[in-house]
Every structure is written in C-alpha cells, then in structure tokens.
Amino acid sequence: METELETTTSSSHLDHVISSELKASEVHSEAPLLRSLDLSRRLQERGIPLPSPNLAEILVSELCFSQHTPSLWKLLDQAMASRLVAPLQILALLTQKVVPERREQVGAYRLYLELLRRYAVALPPCGATIPSIDKIVKSIDEALQLSRTYGVQEMDMGHAIVLFIFTVIKILVDSVLEDSGFPYARTDIHRSSDTRGSASSSLLALEIVEKIIINKKAQVFLRLISINMPEQFNNLVERLQLVEAHISNITSPSTINVASNMLVTIQKALTYAIHRLEKHPQLGVLFNTRPLNSSFPNNSGDGNSSCWIPFDMFMENAMDGHHLHVVSAIEVLTELIKALQVLNQATWQETFQALWLSGLRNVQRGRDQLEGPIPDLHARLSILLAIVPLSIVPLVNNVRIRRLGLVTSLQLLGQFSALLTPHPAFVTLANEAATKAAVFISGMKGITNPIAKATGNMLHLIVEASIARNLIDTSAYFWPGYVVPSAQLPNEPHLARDSPWTAFMGGAPLTASLEKALTITPAPSVAELEKLYHIALNGSEEEGPMASRILCGASLNCGWNFQEHAVHMVVKLLSPATSLDSSEIEIENHYISHMRMLNSLLSSMASINTVHILSLYGLIPEVAAALMPICEAFGSLSPPSNHKSCLPEETSVYSVFSYAFLLLLRLWKFYRPPQEHCAPTRGAQARRELTLDYLLLLRNGRVSLKNPNAKPVYIEFFPKLRAWYFQNQACISSTLSGLSNKNPVHQVANMILNMVWTGRGSSGTANCFSNSGSSGSVNGVSPISGSVTTEESCQRPTLPAWEILEAIPFVLEAALTACAYGQLSSRDLTTGLRHIVDFLPASLAVIVTYFSAEITRGIWKPVHLNGIDWPSPAANLSSLDMEIKDILASAGVDVPCSYPRGSLPMLPLTIAALLSLTITFKLDKSADSMHGIIGHALENCASSSSWPSMPIVGALWAQKVRRWHHFIILSCTRSPFSRDKNAAAQLIKSCFTSFLGPSSLTEGSHFVSRQGASGLFGHILVDRGPYIPVAPGTLYVYSCRYFHDIHYVSEVVFRMIMKRARILADEYVRSNGMAPRVRSDSGAASLASALSRVRQSTSLGACMLVITGGPKLVRVLYEETFPTLLLLGEADCKGAMHGILSGYAVAFLLFYSGVFVWGVDEAPPAFTWVYSSKRARVFGRHMDFVAKIVEGDLKPICQPGAWKAFVKCFIGLVIRFTPTWIRVLSLETVIKLAKGLRRWNEPELSLALLEQAGPAAMSAVVEALS
Structure with missing residues (x-):
C-alpha cells in the first residue's frame, strides 16, 4: 500500500509539473510547432523522459472537452509528430473519449479520424528504447480494455500495437453500423438521438478503415489476428459483410464499393504471406510447381501414381499379415489423404480419384493370390470397399465442395477399365450391385415386374459401399453409362431364390443347413447382425455357438458395406456383460455360462483373415483387454478327470482357454525379450514391438475418451496371467533357476514327464534310455528314464491350465537335455511335444517361447538332418x-x-x-x-x-x-x-x-x-x-521389418536421395547450357521439372522409412542421421546447382517423413498417441539444431549453398503446408531462425515464420516490421 501511495503521489507531482510547463509554453509561443519545441526543451530540462505518458493523458483530458480548441489539436498533432507523446497512446485515449461522443462532438470526431489517418500504423523505430514504455502500454491497455477483451495475460508493446489496430478497425465499423441504426452492432459506445453529420462521419470512418486495411503493416497485423484469434477475426469479417450489405443505407451510393473493397483487401492480406513466398526467386518454384504425373492418362491409372505413391505403399503395407496395427487404418488413411491433398496441391476430386485408383491397383495385385496362411483377396477388398470409404467420411461431412469432388471422382472411374474388371470370384457380387441399380431405375420409372439384368464391375461395388456410408445417394444409379443392361448374363439360381437371411429374419430356427448358408452369405444390413449378436449372447446352448460362427463368417470377411458393425459386435461378444467389480467367482460363473458360445467364437476368430481385419480396424488393444479375463477365468478351472486331448469338435475348459490364450499371444511378440532386456545395439531402440502393457495403455486411453468414468484394465487385475507374464519374460531373459523337490511346480513337471515320456522309447520299449549319472535331474525335475510305466505314473494331471503352463519350461529343459545326451530319441521328443500340445494346446506358446530363448543363447549343439534321426530337407x-x-x-x-x-x-x-x-x-x-x-x-x-x-x-x-x-x-x-x-x-x-x-x-x-x-x-x-x-x-x-539395423535404412535412403539430386543437377546444368548456377529466367521450367522429380524420390524415400520403423525411425532421421551426415560432409556437393537441389532434396525427405507420421494438422487422439505425440519434441530439437548452425555455433562440412538451400526450403515447406508445427517451437528458437533468415536477405521468409509462431511472437513481428 505504501508503494502504491508513493507512486500515486509521484505521478500527481509529475502531472503538476507537466501542466505548469504546458501553460508556460503557451505563454512563450502560440505557434504549434514552436510551442512543441519549447515544451520539449522544458520537459527535458526537468529530466522528464520523452515520450511522456503523463503529458499524453493531460493533453487528451484537456481536449475532451474542456479546452476543445483548434490550437490544442494542432499542438497535439505536433507533439505526436515530434514524439513528445506516443501516437498510439494518444489515439487509444481519444478512442475511449471521442468515439462515444461522436454525435455531440462531430468536430472532435473528425479531427480524431484525421489523426488516425496519419498515425494509426506509425510504429516505433526499430531498436529504439522507449522510456516509460510500461506506462504507455498500460495506458493503451486500460483505455481500450485489450487484456480483458482478448485474454492476453502479459501485455507488451507488440501485443498492444497489433490489438490496437484491430480494435480501432472494429470500433469504427461498429460506429458506422450503429449510426445506420442497424441492431447487430455490439458496442459499448453511448447512443445519442442527434444524427447531424453522421452520414459524412460514417463515410470518413469507412475511408479511414480502408486506408488502414490497405497498409501492408496493418495487413500483417490482421493476419496475426486471423491466425491466433480466429473467432475475433471472423467476427470482424461478419461486421464488414453487414456494412457491405447495408452500405446504401449508411452512405451515398457513390461509395457502394468501399466495403467490398475492404473485404477483398482483407482476403488478399490473409494469403499475402503465401503469395510472397510463391514469388520468391527460388522457393517460388517449390510452391508453384505441382508434382509431375498428376493427370490420369491411361485406363490403368498408372499416370498419376508417382505423386500419390504413399497411398499404394500404405495399402500394400496394410496387407502384411505379420504386422498388426494398433491404430485403425481408417484414421491413418484419413490423415494421409489430408496430407497428400495439401502436399500435392491437388483438388479434392484429384485426391479422391487417386485414392480409388490406388485401392483398385491394390486389389488387382492380389488377383493371383498365393495359397498360404496370409490375408486373402477378401482383405484387399476390405481396404477398397470398407477402409477407404470410412476414411473419406470425416473429410466430406458438411463440406459441399469435397462431396462434389468425391462424386466427380467416382464418375470418372469408369475411364479406367483395366482396373475395374472384377476377380472371377466376385463377378456375381458386381453383377448383383449393377442389377440392384437397374431394378431401382425400373421402379422409379413405374415399370412393374422388371426383369433387369446388368453387367457389373468394381465401380458398382465401390458405389454401393459409398451409398452404405452416406457418402453419396442413389442418384448415382442414374449416372450416364452406370447401368449397362445385358441379356447375355446366365440365369443364376441363387439370385432367383430367397436369401437365407430372409428366412432367418422371418423367424426360422437356426439349423445346421441354415447356419452353413448364413456363414457363406454376407448379411444385407445391420439389423441381421444385431439379431445374430442377441442370439449369440442370449440364445440357447445350440443357437449361441451357431450365431457366433455366423457372425465371424462372410458377414465379417466380405460384408464390406457393414463390416465395421460386424467387427465391433465380434469384439463385444468377447466381453459378455460383467463388471470388473464382480467377485472372481461371479466372473468365472458368468464366463462358464457362455462357454460354448465363447469356444465357437474364439475358434472362428483364430483365422488369419479375421485377425487381420481386426487389425485393420485398430481393435487389437480392445481384443487383448477382452481376452485377458477369459484367460484368467478358464485358466483357473480344472478339466474333467477323463480329459485326454482337446478335439476341435468338443468344448472344454482347456479348449476355451487355449483358443483365448493363443489368440492373445498372437497380438504381441510374446517370444521377444522385453525392451529393458534388449542389448543396446544400433537400431534396436528404433523398432517398436507391441507388448501387452502397451496394448492395455492404448485401450485404457481410448475408453477414457468415450467414457471418462470407465475403469481402466491393468494386468495386475489378473494375478495368474500376470504371474505367467513375468515367468515368460524371465524365461526369455535368463536360464531357468533350480527347483526344490517339494516345490509344487516340480511335482507338476514330473506328472507331465510321466504322462508323456516315462516308458517311451524309439521302439516303444522301456530299456531305450541309459540311467547313467549324466542323466541326473534338471532343475529339480526327475530325469526321463526307462522305468516301467505304472498306473499312477501314467495318470494325466487334472490341473488348471496356469499350473500346467508354469511347469512346461522345466519339462522342456529335461526333454532337450535327455535328447542331447542320447537318452531320448528325436522321434520320441517330437511325439512327446505333440502329446503335450494335444493335451493343452496353449502349451504351444510356452514351447515357442522356451525354444526361441534357447536359440538365442546358442548353447545347444547342431544336429544332422539325415532323414533318420531328424527329417531331411535334402530332396528339395x-x-x-x-x-x-x-x-x-x-x-x-x-x-x-x-x-x-x-x-x-x-x-x-x-x-x-x-x-x-x-x-x-x-x-x-x-x-x-x-x-x-x-x-x-x-x-x-x-x-x-x-x-x-x-x-x-x-x-x-x-x-x-x-x-x-x-x-x-x-x-x-x-x-x-x-x-x-x-x-x-x-x-x-x-x-x-x-x-x-x-x-x-x-x-x-x-x-x-x-x-x-x-x-x-x-x-x-x-x-x-x-x-x-x-x-x-x-x-x-x-x-x-526383418532388417537387423534399421538405422542403416535411413542412411541408405538419405544417400540415395542425395545421389539422385546430384544427377538431376547435372542434367539441369547440361540442359540449360550454362555454368552450374541458378538462372530463374530460361531455367525456370527445367528447374521445376527437376524439383518435381526430387519430390517423387523423396516421397518414396519417406514412405520407405515410415513403414520400416514408423515414428521412431523418423525421429532417428531427424535427430541422428541428418545431423551426423550433415556434419560429416555427406551433403557436400561440387557446384551451386548441386547445392541447391541437394539441400532441397534433404529438406523434402525430412519434411515428407514428418508429415507421413505426424500429419499436417490436428489429428484424432488415438492417432496422436501412437504417431504424433513426439512431434513437438523431435521437431523442436531439430529446429534448435538448425538454429545453432544458422547462428554459426555449429559448422557443417558442406557447401554453404546446400545448407542454406535446406534451411530455406525446409522452413518454407513448414510455413506453406504445416504452419501448426511452428507453434510447438520455443520463441527463442523462432527468433534465432528469423534473424538468421534476415541476415541471408530473406525478410519475407523470416516474417512469414514469425507470423505462424503464435501469440507470443506478436512483438517479434512488430519489431521485424519497425
């Protein structure tokens, strides 16, 4: 309080001194210029710094309106011109006092507008130190309420200038609207009934607004507002549109174009930064040049494939059945579509057409499908007919121009006949889709009993899939040439008879024959799927398993129009309604009541295609979380005493557990060591391997987004599964530890050994094994011997599955040791292992884990595959x-x-x-x-x-x-x-x-x-x-994904890009017949061609890096490969053109790699967690590194032209295509980069960078303009 009081007293004394000097100057001279000079001298003699915020407030308080005289206005003008007072402070104070009284004080209002004309965009000189700047900023802020209106926490001069310009424009427009009597205007300005001079004042106000808006500096400020405060900016645009619509009521008809000119000017201002870059002598070629091969010249669609190759790479990568995806392919493809539309500067029609063509090529590549445990052609069609349409849905919702582009792209697909021919297995489905359209058209025309048959192709299937997702409507049936009637189509019996789904929906009971028909026929709508789900969950003991098998049949694999519904219902069936709060007994009883249904469901879900489709929809984390309680429950139950083996046609505790357990383990690399046990070799940390913990974290995150009150699932909730999980990791990481004879695991292991090997031999006799001392017990487990089989020793263990699995590693070690010492033949070893798997199929996973671990240890001697002891591969x-x-x-x-x-x-x-x-x-x-x-x-x-x-x-x-x-x-x-x-x-x-x-x-x-x-x-x-x-x-x-050192991949790709850039540079120099330097006149066309080819090579290189190592390898590229090779001189070159194209190539490689994993803007949370979460850190570190080299702290061993070309190109690409990335950078880094660009004589690029750096950079922008 004492400090505030002292400040108030000091300020009052200063006001008194300034007022006295102001009066003294009036006595000395009445001429405004001489008076201002005299006042300046007097204030300086008093030690009062200029510009003086106190003098500004005194002058404005006297003008408004006690001494409203021309001489004082002139003195104010001179004081502003000579910087006795800060012009912005004066204008802010006048805005506060004059505008509300503009109708009573018309003269003052017009003089105020004149001062606005002169000083509104008068910025402080660059580098000038302004005394009392904090007081000036505070005065401006309080006068116009800037902090409160715009939510600025810390107001500085830069913010004050930008917000002042915007606020003044808004206040003037509001005053014009209010004077016209328009009720929309939202302003605190006092209303008055006196309208004298309002028309002329409104005209002058609009002229002032127009003059401010056409000022280049003011346009920069408006862009800052549009970027950082879009709602405020859009509000101003709405007001200007109102002025444009009602301008005839506001001013004379001669000024009818004023408002429309202002809107056009604002629109140009918003794109001016990009326009400046497009006119750049070198970077302009980057932004003005679309990639080559953007047309569609032939009927196979190959002409457009180069610039859209990421689509093809994505789809082929999605077909890799060895790799499971934890993020939905729909979300990934949606982000890729947005990225390529921006990068290729394409229309939405071109983008969608390229997407469809890539999908069709992907299907054509699978026409001659290999036979084996890999996803088949149905999976490729799932991408084309389900994943692609669903990825388009969020892009076209409520955006008319995009939907029109989609319709046009579909209409033009008919040109690509080579890609539209369906596989023979799907000709009938295509004909049915075409016939459906023909029947619909006949119905619309009122034709009764139409007998219409039409020839169909892949386009008809695509259109039906798009209609099912409400992307288009049935007007597509009327497209020219869409329906091609054909009398040559053979009569197809299954088209004439009723669909089995009709009988099912009519109430027919589920029988074996109906089940078979429904399993091979996709459901025609979601209603059928919902009925199946209800029967599977609540039906009888016979109907429930049937319904679950049907749901996993054709409806899941080839019911593409509703596939997403079938997939989610299958996952829901894994978790029959129960609560995590339920007791262990309640959960077990609940699952046991659904045992037959779960057995059928899990056995059906085990197919390669089903798991792959679940992966395409990104449901692997949800499936893992649903399988864990099933494993916990059924793995804790004992089988019946007469259990001998798990037969496919039988349902048992062991079979349900084994199906669930093996499916759970397929979802992550259970046989790989955990990350903390990996040797820290180069490349190991860049590869992402799925773990059970990671899957649960993803699942919990997704569930919390949908329902914040939902409880997470952790492995700690399942103690028996958790115990096996840690034992499995221990088995991988180290050899087995010994067990005491009294340990329960020892007893179980002995029971298994007795069940499988006691008394067995290669000839079936008991004396096949030696009982020498070398066959002692292994880790406390009894040795395999030739002892005579007794009834007790042959007794099969009737124990819960978890106890069996815990003992299996010790059994395996004993068996391998016996085989290595010749006590167990290879044939008997194999037969015994097979008996274990038949007894409990889930034991296969433990066998795989143990053998995988032992292989890496390299302690077992090799055996000869001679065809006697072991099978021989010599024949082939x-x-x-x-x-x-x-x-x-x-x-x-x-x-x-x-x-x-x-x-x-x-x-x-x-x-x-x-x-x-x-x-x-x-x-x-x-x-x-x-x-x-x-x-x-x-x-x-x-x-x-x-x-x-x-x-x-x-x-x-x-x-x-x-x-x-x-x-x-x-x-x-x-x-x-x-x-x-x-x-x-x-x-x-x-x-x-x-x-x-x-x-x-x-x-x-x-x-x-x-x-x-x-x-x-x-x-x-x-x-x-x-x-x-x-x-x-x-x-x-x-x-x-089998490459041992994926760091090496980034280095090879980097060098390939550099090599191709140098070759293109040589071609450019030869074709232009000049020294290796840039000539923007005659060489512009060939340079554009060279850059398009650079973009093609870098697009391919970026795709290869992303599918090889994902976000982690991109991080390696940014943080390790690029800095290392740059500092070691790998980017060196021999000429100017080599330097430019090499720098551009590296910039494109880094930028495209980042875009393909991080996206161009905000992405859904599920995508962000896996792909974009590290963008801020990786991109921030990279730009910090660039800033250090720009400042000279680091010296790259390469030609300066190559380094500068990289920096300018990379920053230009980020500004042009991904401006949101810049906001994650620290302000210090952005300012360093901007200053470095200005030193390189790149003021436009520097300013464009600062403009995108967020609200904190407003002051830096103002300083750059000063």
Whole structure:
C-alpha cells in the first residue's frame, strides 16, 4: 500500500509539473510547432523522459472537452509528430473519449479520424528504447480494455500495437453500423438521438478503415489476428459483410464499393504471406510447381501414381499379415489423404480419384493370390470397399465442395477399365450391385415386374459401399453409362431364390443347413447382425455357438458395406456383460455360462483373415483387454478327470482357454525379450514391438475418451496371467533357476514327464534310455528314464491350465537335455511335444517361447538332418535355395546360395525340435490358432540363429504342403535381410530404380519398362512361373521389418536421395547450357521439372522409412542421421546447382517423413498417441539444431549453398503446408531462425515464420516490421 501511495503521489507531482510547463509554453509561443519545441526543451530540462505518458493523458483530458480548441489539436498533432507523446497512446485515449461522443462532438470526431489517418500504423523505430514504455502500454491497455477483451495475460508493446489496430478497425465499423441504426452492432459506445453529420462521419470512418486495411503493416497485423484469434477475426469479417450489405443505407451510393473493397483487401492480406513466398526467386518454384504425373492418362491409372505413391505403399503395407496395427487404418488413411491433398496441391476430386485408383491397383495385385496362411483377396477388398470409404467420411461431412469432388471422382472411374474388371470370384457380387441399380431405375420409372439384368464391375461395388456410408445417394444409379443392361448374363439360381437371411429374419430356427448358408452369405444390413449378436449372447446352448460362427463368417470377411458393425459386435461378444467389480467367482460363473458360445467364437476368430481385419480396424488393444479375463477365468478351472486331448469338435475348459490364450499371444511378440532386456545395439531402440502393457495403455486411453468414468484394465487385475507374464519374460531373459523337490511346480513337471515320456522309447520299449549319472535331474525335475510305466505314473494331471503352463519350461529343459545326451530319441521328443500340445494346446506358446530363448543363447549343439534321426530337407533344399536366389535377383538383390551342393544340412537342436513339432500339425481350419503362432515363431527362430536356417525350414514345409510352395519360397526370401545389410541396400536401390527409372545409363535395369506404382509393385503380387519374380516394392514391404539395423535404412535412403539430386543437377546444368548456377529466367521450367522429380524420390524415400520403423525411425532421421551426415560432409556437393537441389532434396525427405507420421494438422487422439505425440519434441530439437548452425555455433562440412538451400526450403515447406508445427517451437528458437533468415536477405521468409509462431511472437513481428 505504501508503494502504491508513493507512486500515486509521484505521478500527481509529475502531472503538476507537466501542466505548469504546458501553460508556460503557451505563454512563450502560440505557434504549434514552436510551442512543441519549447515544451520539449522544458520537459527535458526537468529530466522528464520523452515520450511522456503523463503529458499524453493531460493533453487528451484537456481536449475532451474542456479546452476543445483548434490550437490544442494542432499542438497535439505536433507533439505526436515530434514524439513528445506516443501516437498510439494518444489515439487509444481519444478512442475511449471521442468515439462515444461522436454525435455531440462531430468536430472532435473528425479531427480524431484525421489523426488516425496519419498515425494509426506509425510504429516505433526499430531498436529504439522507449522510456516509460510500461506506462504507455498500460495506458493503451486500460483505455481500450485489450487484456480483458482478448485474454492476453502479459501485455507488451507488440501485443498492444497489433490489438490496437484491430480494435480501432472494429470500433469504427461498429460506429458506422450503429449510426445506420442497424441492431447487430455490439458496442459499448453511448447512443445519442442527434444524427447531424453522421452520414459524412460514417463515410470518413469507412475511408479511414480502408486506408488502414490497405497498409501492408496493418495487413500483417490482421493476419496475426486471423491466425491466433480466429473467432475475433471472423467476427470482424461478419461486421464488414453487414456494412457491405447495408452500405446504401449508411452512405451515398457513390461509395457502394468501399466495403467490398475492404473485404477483398482483407482476403488478399490473409494469403499475402503465401503469395510472397510463391514469388520468391527460388522457393517460388517449390510452391508453384505441382508434382509431375498428376493427370490420369491411361485406363490403368498408372499416370498419376508417382505423386500419390504413399497411398499404394500404405495399402500394400496394410496387407502384411505379420504386422498388426494398433491404430485403425481408417484414421491413418484419413490423415494421409489430408496430407497428400495439401502436399500435392491437388483438388479434392484429384485426391479422391487417386485414392480409388490406388485401392483398385491394390486389389488387382492380389488377383493371383498365393495359397498360404496370409490375408486373402477378401482383405484387399476390405481396404477398397470398407477402409477407404470410412476414411473419406470425416473429410466430406458438411463440406459441399469435397462431396462434389468425391462424386466427380467416382464418375470418372469408369475411364479406367483395366482396373475395374472384377476377380472371377466376385463377378456375381458386381453383377448383383449393377442389377440392384437397374431394378431401382425400373421402379422409379413405374415399370412393374422388371426383369433387369446388368453387367457389373468394381465401380458398382465401390458405389454401393459409398451409398452404405452416406457418402453419396442413389442418384448415382442414374449416372450416364452406370447401368449397362445385358441379356447375355446366365440365369443364376441363387439370385432367383430367397436369401437365407430372409428366412432367418422371418423367424426360422437356426439349423445346421441354415447356419452353413448364413456363414457363406454376407448379411444385407445391420439389423441381421444385431439379431445374430442377441442370439449369440442370449440364445440357447445350440443357437449361441451357431450365431457366433455366423457372425465371424462372410458377414465379417466380405460384408464390406457393414463390416465395421460386424467387427465391433465380434469384439463385444468377447466381453459378455460383467463388471470388473464382480467377485472372481461371479466372473468365472458368468464366463462358464457362455462357454460354448465363447469356444465357437474364439475358434472362428483364430483365422488369419479375421485377425487381420481386426487389425485393420485398430481393435487389437480392445481384443487383448477382452481376452485377458477369459484367460484368467478358464485358466483357473480344472478339466474333467477323463480329459485326454482337446478335439476341435468338443468344448472344454482347456479348449476355451487355449483358443483365448493363443489368440492373445498372437497380438504381441510374446517370444521377444522385453525392451529393458534388449542389448543396446544400433537400431534396436528404433523398432517398436507391441507388448501387452502397451496394448492395455492404448485401450485404457481410448475408453477414457468415450467414457471418462470407465475403469481402466491393468494386468495386475489378473494375478495368474500376470504371474505367467513375468515367468515368460524371465524365461526369455535368463536360464531357468533350480527347483526344490517339494516345490509344487516340480511335482507338476514330473506328472507331465510321466504322462508323456516315462516308458517311451524309439521302439516303444522301456530299456531305450541309459540311467547313467549324466542323466541326473534338471532343475529339480526327475530325469526321463526307462522305468516301467505304472498306473499312477501314467495318470494325466487334472490341473488348471496356469499350473500346467508354469511347469512346461522345466519339462522342456529335461526333454532337450535327455535328447542331447542320447537318452531320448528325436522321434520320441517330437511325439512327446505333440502329446503335450494335444493335451493343452496353449502349451504351444510356452514351447515357442522356451525354444526361441534357447536359440538365442546358442548353447545347444547342431544336429544332422539325415532323414533318420531328424527329417531331411535334402530332396528339395538345393532347388529351393536356387529359387530364393532367383527371386531375389528378380528384385535386384544378389545374394550367395545358403547351402553348397553336397553339404549335409544341420540345425541347432532347439530349431530342429521346434520344426519337427510344427510339421506334425494338420493344415485344416481347426489348426488356424496353431498356425498363427507357428509361422511367426519359426521365422523368428530362424532369423535369431547364427545358422542360415530358413531355407531348411522352407524345404521341409514345402515337402509337407506342396500347394504352399510359392508362399513358402516368398517367406524364405525375407531371411537374407535379417543379417545382410548389403542385401537391404540393394533392395532399397532397386525400389528407387523401379519407381523412378535408372539414375544413369550405366546403371542398367530390367525395371525400365515400367515405372511408378506398377514398376514398384507390379500389376499383380507375383507372376506365376518357374521363379515367380517379385517386384522390389512388394519384397521391401514384406521384408523391411526383418532388417537387423534399421538405422542403416535411413542412411541408405538419405544417400540415395542425395545421389539422385546430384544427377538431376547435372542434367539441369547440361540442359540449360550454362555454368552450374541458378538462372530463374530460361531455367525456370527445367528447374521445376527437376524439383518435381526430387519430390517423387523423396516421397518414396519417406514412405520407405515410415513403414520400416514408423515414428521412431523418423525421429532417428531427424535427430541422428541428418545431423551426423550433415556434419560429416555427406551433403557436400561440387557446384551451386548441386547445392541447391541437394539441400532441397534433404529438406523434402525430412519434411515428407514428418508429415507421413505426424500429419499436417490436428489429428484424432488415438492417432496422436501412437504417431504424433513426439512431434513437438523431435521437431523442436531439430529446429534448435538448425538454429545453432544458422547462428554459426555449429559448422557443417558442406557447401554453404546446400545448407542454406535446406534451411530455406525446409522452413518454407513448414510455413506453406504445416504452419501448426511452428507453434510447438520455443520463441527463442523462432527468433534465432528469423534473424538468421534476415541476415541471408530473406525478410519475407523470416516474417512469414514469425507470423505462424503464435501469440507470443506478436512483438517479434512488430519489431521485424519497425
């Protein structure tokens, strides 16, 4: 209080001194100029700093309106001109006092407007130190209530200037509206009944507003408001639109264009920053040039594929059944659509058309589908007919121009006949869709009993899928050429008879025959699915399992128009209504009551296609959370005493548990060590592996978004599952610890050994084993011996599944040890393992975990695959090895043969045992849950071993399943990339060559005939023939996750981009016949062409990085690869043009990689958690690094032109396409970058950067303009 009192007293004394000097100056001279000079001298002699905020308040208080004299107004004008007072403070004070009284004080109002004309945009000189600036800002703020109105916490001069200009414009427009009697105006200005002079004053006010708006500095301020306070800015635009609409009532007709001119000027101001960049001598080429191949010249759609290649990469990557996605492909594709529409500067019609064509190409590549445990053509159609339409929905909702673009893109698809031919299996569905349209048209025309048949293609299926999502309506049936009647279509009996769904909805009971018909026929609407769900949950013991199987049938796999509903219902069925608060007994009883339904549901969900579709919809976390209580409940129950094995047609505690447990484990890499136990090798940290904890975190986050009161699910809620989870991690991380004989696990392990091996031998006799001392107990488990079998020793354990699983690792160690010492034959080892799996199928997971861990330890000696002790691959190993080599060669990868002819193949004991076990399983639908585990496990074990094991694995499986030959060969082609970095580099090079063509004539390539998407992926997945050649892009997508060092991928891609940029620079210089320097006149066209080709190569490179390592590899690119290679001189070049194109190429690579994982703007939370959450940190660190080099703190070892080209291009791309990224940067970093750009004579780029930096940067913008 004392300080405030002292300040008030001091201010009052200062006011008294200033008032006395003001009167003294009036006595000395009446001329305004001389008086202002005399007043300035007097105040300086008194030690009063100028401009003086106190003098400003005194002058305004006397003018309003005690001494409203011309001489005082003139003195005020001179004081403002000579900076005795701050012009903005005077104008703010006058605005507060004069505008409310404008009708009574018309003269003062007009003089105020004149001062606004002169000083409204008068900024303080750059670098000037203004005394009492805090008092001036506070006076402006209090006069116009800026802090309160705009919510500014800390008001400084920059904010005060920007908000002052905006507020004055708004107040003047409001005064004009109020004077016209328009009730919309929202202003605190006092109303008066006196309207004298209001018309002329309104005209003058509008002229002042127009003069302010056309000022370039004021336009910058308006852009700042539009960026940082869009609601306030839109409110001003609404007011100007009202003025435009009612201007004839406000002023004379001669000024009718004033308001419309102001709106046009504001619109230009908003785009002026981009316009400035587009006129930039070098960067303008970047922003004005659309990518090459943006047209659609042929009927296969290849002409547009280069600039839209991320769509093709995304869809082919989505078909990789080995990789499960935790984020819905719908959300990822939606963000990718937005990104490519912005990056390619395309219309929405072009964007949607490119999307449809990519989807059609993806389907065509799967026409000659390989047979094997991989997603089939139904999954590719799910992407085209379900994922793509659903990804478009959030983009076109309530946006008319986008919906029109979608309709046009669909109408133009008819031009691409080569892509629209349906697979023979789906011709009937396409014809049905076309016939449906023909019948609808006949009905609209009033034709009774129409007998209409029409020829259909993929377009008809796409249109039906779009209608089902309300993207378009049935007016599409009337498009020219959409319905093509055909009398040649054969009569199809199943079209004439009633659909089985009609009988089902009519109340027919579920029988075996009806179940079969419904399972192979997709449901026609959601109503049928809802009825199935109700029956599965509440039906009888017979109907419930039937309904669950039907729901997982064709309705889920090929009911594309309603697939999302079927998927969510299947997941809901996994969690019959119960509460986490229920007791353990209540939960068990609840699940037991649904045991048969759950058994049928889980066995149906085990198929490769079903799991893949769940992955496409991003429901893996929800499925994992739903499976955990099932595992906990059924794994805690004991089987009946007569249980011998789990048969597919029977329902038991063990079968339900095994289906749920194996499905749960397929959702994450359970056989991989946890991250904290990984060796810190290069590349290990960049790869994201799913873990159970991570899946639960994602699930809990999503549920909390929908229902903040929902309870999370943690593994701690399931103590038995948690105990196994930690035992599994311990088994992977270290060898087993010993057990005492009294330990319950020891007793269970002995029971299992007795059940499986006691008394067994290779000949079935008891004396096959040696009882020597080397066969002592292993970790407390009894040795496998030839003791005579007794009734007690053969007794099967009737224990809960969790207790069996806990003992399995100790059983396996005893069995392997016995086999290694010759006490157990390989045949009996395999047979015993198979008996364990038959007894409890869930034990397969433990077997896989144990063998995988033992393989990495390398302590087991290799065994000879001689066909006697172990199965022999010799019959086809050499031919298969040559096929692998030839397929890799067809993709441009040269690797040596793994096994020379004549050598005896060997495998480590653990791989041999696991392989021998896996080839005992049948290849029918009942074994889907097994195959889902086996395939991943074998590939992991083979890649983990130091031996070249995969060809042997492939040879033995090819002997067992001849129809899987091509699939097995392709699976084996991934093996070399797990250990050979050179093979990975060759494949990356081949991808660039097939997509872009050879980089030089000496490179030579068999890919030259086809480029773009067809060159990268081919027209079909594989070409059937003796060596099934594979396109490089296809091989890369399915192999990139097997690369051992994915850091190396970023380095190879970086160098490939640099190499191609230098080659383009050489071509540019040669074509322009000049020294290697930029000429913006004659070389503009060829430079634009070169930059388009740079964008194509960087777009491909960015896609490859994203699908290989996701957000983590992009972080590596930003934080490690780019800085390291830059500082080491990898970006060095020999000429100016080399420097420019190299810098641009690196900028595009980093920018595109960031856009593909982070998006161009705000994304849904589920997408943000997985992809965009690290954007602020990674992008912020990168820009901090750039700022250090701009300031000279770091010195890159490369040509300055290359470095400057990178900085200018990268910042320009961010400003142009992703301005929201800039707001995550610290203000200090932005200011450093802006100052560096100004030093490089780039004021427009510097200013554009500051404008996008958020409200905190307003002062920096004002300073840059001063």
